[in-house]
Amino acid sequence: MIRHLLSLSFALVVTPAAALAQDAAAQETTGVYRFEPTSMLSTLGIVYTLAMVTLFLVIGWVAKSRVVSSADFYAAGRSVGGLSNGLAMTSNYMSLATFLGFTALLWSIQYFLVAIVLSFLGGFVMISIAIAPCLRRGGQFTSMQFIGDRFGHTAKIIAVLCMILLAQLYLIGQMKGVGNVFQVMFNWDYTTGLVVGGLVVTIYVTIGGMYGLSYNQTAQAIIMGIALIVPAVIILWKLGAGWASFFPPFGYGNLVPQMIEALPSYFDPFSTQDGALPLTPKFYTAIMLSIAFGTIGLPHIAMRYLTAPTVYSAKISTLWGILFIGLVFFTTFAIGFAAKLYTVNELNANGLAIEPSEADLLVVIMSQAFTPAWIAALPVAGALAAGMSTIGGLLMVIGTGIGNDIYSTVVPKADDRSRVKAGYIFTAFGGIVTIILALNPPEFLLTSVIWAFVVASSTFTPVLILGIWWKGANKAGAIAGMLVGGFLSIALWWTKGSLLGVQLIQLGPLGFLVTAIFSASAAWFTTVVVSLLTGGEKDERVLREVDRIHGWRDYHPDRYNGKAFPLACAAIALALMVWSAMPDPAFEAAAEASARTQLAGTTAD
Amino acid sequence: MRRLYRRECWITLIAFAVVTLLTHIFPVYFLFPAIVEFTIFGFPAHYLMTMVVGWLVLVPVYWYYMKISEQIDLEISEYEDRDDEVRDATAAAATLPRAAEAVGGD
Numbered sequence A: 001m002i003r004h005l006l007s008l009s010f011a012l013v014v015t016p017a018a019a020l021a022q023d024a025a026a027q028e029t030t031g032v033y034r035f036e037p038t039s040m041l042s043t044l045g046i047v048y049t050l051a052m053v054t055l056f057l058v059i060g061w062v063a064k065s066r067v068v069s070s071a072d073f074y075a076a077g078r079s080v081g082g083l084s085n086g087l088a089m090t091s092n093y094m095s096l097a098t099f100l101g102f103t104a105l106l107w108s109i110q111y112f113l114v115a116i117v118l119s120f121l122g123g124f125v126m127i128s129i130a131i132a133p134c135l136r137r138g139g140q141f142t143s144m145q146f147i148g149d150r151f152g153h154t155a156k157i158i159a160v161l162c163m164i165l166l167a168q169l170y171l172i173g174q175m176k177g178v179g180n181v182f183q184v185m186f187n188w189d190y191t192t193g194l195v196v197g198g199l200v201v202t203i204y205v206t207i208g209g210m211y212g213l214s215y216n217q218t219a220q221a222i223i224m225g226i227a228l229i230v231p232a233v234i235i236l237w238k239l240g241a242g243w244a245s246f247f248p249p250f251g252y253g254n255l256v257p258q259m260i261e262a263l264p265s266y267f268d269p270f271s272t273q274d275g276a277l278p279l280t281p282k283f284y285t286a287i288m289l290s291i292a293f294g295t296i297g298l299p300h301i302a303m304r305y306l307t308a309p310t311v312y313s314a315k316i317s318t319l320w321g322i323l324f325i326g327l328v329f330f331t332t333f334a335i336g337f338a339a340k341l342y343t344v345n346e347l348n349a350n351g352l353a354i355e356p357s358e359a360d361l362l363v364v365i366m367s368q369a370f371t372p373a374w375i376a377a378l379p380v381a382g383a384l385a386a387g388m389s390t391i392g393g394l395l396m397v398i399g400t401g402i403g404n405d406i407y408s409t410v411v412p413k414a415d416d417r418s419r420v421k422a423g424y425i426f427t428a429f430g431g432i433v434t435i436i437l438a439l440n441p442p443e444f445l446l447t448s449v450i451w452a453f454v455v456a457s458s459t460f461t462p463v464l465i466l467g468i469w470w471k472g473a474n475k476a477g478a479i480a481g482m483l484v485g486g487f488l489s490i491a492l493w494w495t496k497g498s499l500l501g502v503q504l505i506q507l508g509p510l511g512f513l514v515t516a517i518f519s520a521s522a523a524w525f526t527t528v529v530v531s532l533l534t535g536g537e538k539d540e541r542v543l544r545e546v547d548r549i550h551g552w553r554d555y556h557p558d559r560y561n562g563k564a565f566p567l568a569c570a571a572i573a574l575a576l577m578v579w580s581a582m583p584d585p586a587f588e589a590a591a592e593a594s595a596r597t598q599l600a601g602t603t604a605d
Numbered sequence B: 001m002r003r004l005y006r007r008e009c010w011i012t013l014i015a016f017a018v019v020t021l022l023t024h025i026f027p028v029y030f031l032f033p034a035i036v037e038f039t040i041f042g043f044p045a046h047y048l049m050t051m052v053v054g055w056l057v058l059v060p061v062y063w064y065y066m067k068i069s070e071q072i073d074l075e076i077s078e079y080e081d082r083d084d085e086v087r088d089a090t091a092a093a094a095t096l097p098r099a100a101e102a103v104g105g106d
Helices: A002-008 A016-026 A039-064 A070-078 A082-093 A096-109 A111-130 A132-138 A143-151 A153-186 A190-239 A242-246 A253-262 A281-297 A299-305 A311-350 A356-370 A378-410 A416-439 A451-469 A475-494 A516-533 A540-549 A564-581 A585-604 B002-022 B026-031 B033-037 B045-056 B058-105
Strands: A031-033 A352-354
Touching: A039 A153, A039 A190, A039 A378, A070 A190, A070 A378, A070 A416, A082 A111, A082 A190, A082 A299, A082 A311, A082 A378, A096 A111, A096 A153, A096 A311, A096 A356, A096 A378, A111 A132, A111 A281, A111 A299, A111 A311, A111 A451, A111 B002, A111 B045, A111 B058, A132 A143, A132 A299, A132 A311, A132 A540, A143 A153, A143 A299, A143 A378, A143 A451, A143 A475, A143 A540, A153 A190, A153 A299, A153 A378, A153 A416, A153 A451, A153 A475, A190 A242, A190 A311, A190 A356, A190 A378, A190 A416, A242 A253, A253 A311, A281 A299, A281 A451, A281 A516, A281 A564, A281 B026, A299 A311, A299 A378, A311 A352, A311 A356, A311 B045, A311 B058, A352 A356, A356 A378, A378 A416, A451 A475, A451 A516, A451 A540, A451 A564, A475 A516, A516 A564, B002 B058, B026 B033, B033 B045, B045 B058
Parallel strands: A031 A352
Antiparallel strands: none
């Protein structure tokens, strides 16, 4: 069951099971190394978890006293400082998939994961360049609210519906992952683990609002950092990495020759272990459009920038965020590298292979093998902190989207107190609904967390960027763009890339991850073309607002009103759509390889 | 005004492009596959370069963008302040003769 944790990341199609099965076969292993947490590890894990959960609830309770107005509840009074916000951004973005799933994924797709993971970091930085400063000046609480102010109520309602869809895609997997960690590490019943973990987050986010969430996310980032780095240093040191092991992201250079000798393909940029990915420029471009451009559109990520006191402070937070996110990413890679080396050199050499379904537990397996129990239990707490921080961010965006954006549309005369109350109610409602859905989630939701990135890339990103940087973008264009992008991101996934008999995209392995090359491009193209055909934006109030969010107090019709930018966007989008529809033999070959390895994995299971 | 507006757009565009390039260096290895043969500090060059460029180089690059964009924001703010002063002065100048007339009329 723990294999489901991997579904939190984006790679069930490239199963570690298959890769591990190959590994086992290659080494002619005869036995299976099955992870069993020692009683000391479980006990200490429970102690750490209880202490951590108590801390989160206390922080939420203390933060409650600071919530007076809607700006306090939805944006922490715009008072979260640079370092604290940077840490909160880190834990908001780092999910259970990052903490546990990346090491398992590194096992299978090796160097390519390093290449595509930087897309996440790129998208995180692009938000702060392209949209966050303007949203912060605009005084909104969410990107949906900006879409409403810029393009009207209908566009806002569509944006909130898209947000609910993608938040649920993200949330259910995270909730299930938290339940699974409780189940595997502490032998709790899954439902109990899910309900306890889910309720804790729901309570502290609901009572403390964005204040509680921000302080908790700051604490969670620190916990995650300690829980990863301390075991990583010890593991690398014991494997013989020397003094470099004190900086795990680059701490295993000494061990590289051993890895190349044991597994020559590990660092090969043009192949994966099972050959199941079409490593071509087209595939990479498609992934970039999903991940980097999807991140730009994720409302719960953008929301953190809106809690900063100033635009400059938000940028300082981003700078800290880059440092911490990189540190977490590359430390997980160090542990993944160590796990691979340890498995090949020690376990496989002794006729053992790690149980395929436990690849997601590599961080804990390695910690238990190399560190004392009081350190080995840290990653358990770290994994739960990672899951809870992301769940918290998503619940907050649901609460704000419904409690503020929709409620203020339906009840325009609602006073500030009512909007805070609505925030409490809808945040709690979102948490409880998600727990109920995660009790028995539809299978497709579990395998498509990354689909949230495709939906964001195809709905929010074009409308936000064009709405900020082009005055000509209008209501008709934005609505059409979001509808087309939203529809295609769902339909193409459902129909395996074809529409009306035309193969618009070759899905292959990681299928839903590459959908954005067509769906997002179509959204960009539609937004520009429909806006141009319908005469652009005419409302001077809206046009003045575009100038204002860039820092101008006066109005000048020529600013942000050129045709070159939108036309270039439309032309690039059209070219990408055509490229997407062109057949590529590499995809077919990779799909066949993927099918073969999955078959091998199934046989091994 | 126009100079500031253009600078804002260009800085944003360039920063966006540079961040995209730094965090998506992978296609470079298709163009220059020989890089893969080298090692740096024990790591295969392409592996280390991907991490260093996409993370450590990104930090100073973003810091530089942060400084420039803040400078532009300040200049826009100063421009708007000056513009407000000019508008106020113009309004005051337009009001004075009428006030003088009104005083004289009394």
